[in-house]
Amino acid sequence: MAFGKAASCLILAATLVSAAQFTVRHEHLRGGCAGAMTVDENGVRFTGAKKHAWSWKYEDIQQLRLAPESIYILTYKDSKLRLGKDREYNFTGKIPAEELYPLLKDRMDQRFVAAVGQAIGLSTWSLPVKHLRPITGSEGTLFTTADAIVYSTPARDESRTWRYSDIESIGSSGPFQLTITTLEKGFDFQLKQPITEARYNELWLQIEKKNGRIQ
Numbered sequence: 001m002a003f004g005k006a007a008s009c010l011i012l013a014a015t016l017v018s019a020a021q022f023t024v025r026h027e028h029l030r031g032g033c034a035g036a037m038t039v040d041e042n043g044v045r046f047t048g049a050k051k052h053a054w055s056w057k058y059e060d061i062q063q064l065r066l067a068p069e070s071i072y073i074l075t076y077k078d079s080k081l082r083l084g085k086d087r088e089y090n091f092t093g094k095i096p097a098e099e100l101y102p103l104l105k106d107r108m109d110q111r112f113v114a115a116v117g118q119a120i121g122l123s124t125w126s127l128p129v130k131h132l133r134p135i136t137g138s139e140g141t142l143f144t145t146a147d148a149i150v151y152s153t154p155a156r157d158e159s160r161t162w163r164y165s166d167i168e169s170i171g172s173s174g175p176f177q178l179t180i181t182t183l184e185k186g187f188d189f190q191l192k193q194p195i196t197e198a199r200y201n202e203l204w205l206q207i208e209k210k211n212g213r214i215q
Helices: 096-105 197-210
Strands: 019-027 032-040 043-047 052-056 060-066 070-078 088-092 113-115 125-132 138-142 146-154 160-163 167-174 175-181 186-191
Touching: 032 096, 043 060, 070 096, 070 125, 113 160, 167 186, 167 197
Parallel strands: 060 113
Antiparallel strands: 019 032, 019 088, 032 043, 043 052, 060 070, 070 088, 125 138, 125 186, 138 146, 146 160, 167 175, 175 186
């Protein structure tokens, strides 16, 4: 079986930055407000209109989802308006995802959700796939690098980059199916080309080693 070569456009350049500041829109229940977001080694800050200013250390973020047009932050603080549910914040705009990905991946653990279809490093193998969802799925390419699995798709906010340390487990019911389970959720893929047993075992072994479950 022949595996496709990953195109150079799927490679994210390793831009070494220690901080980034950009303009975003904080989405309210009604309307929104513009402000400045700063991401650096200490955490994430947003300064907007009136009292819309917050600062989060990385350990205080329950989930941070990075996408090319949005950033979602889920905190551990209770929201009285949402009857005790955890407080969440949605920001939209032209997000410098290529600049933020290497910065965030080195400072956050599995609570970082990279909704981008690029990773640092060359692809070792790739497969055309369909991501199965309850109503409508998306089609794209699943490929691996030395330390990550990437799902790249033109579907908005559906791409993902998982470091091996982000993956709780993988599973397969046959050569045309693959499940990737993360802290975010489980992702079921229908494979358009079969994955060999040797390739699957190699991938499983890399994930287990990265997570320290085997030597």
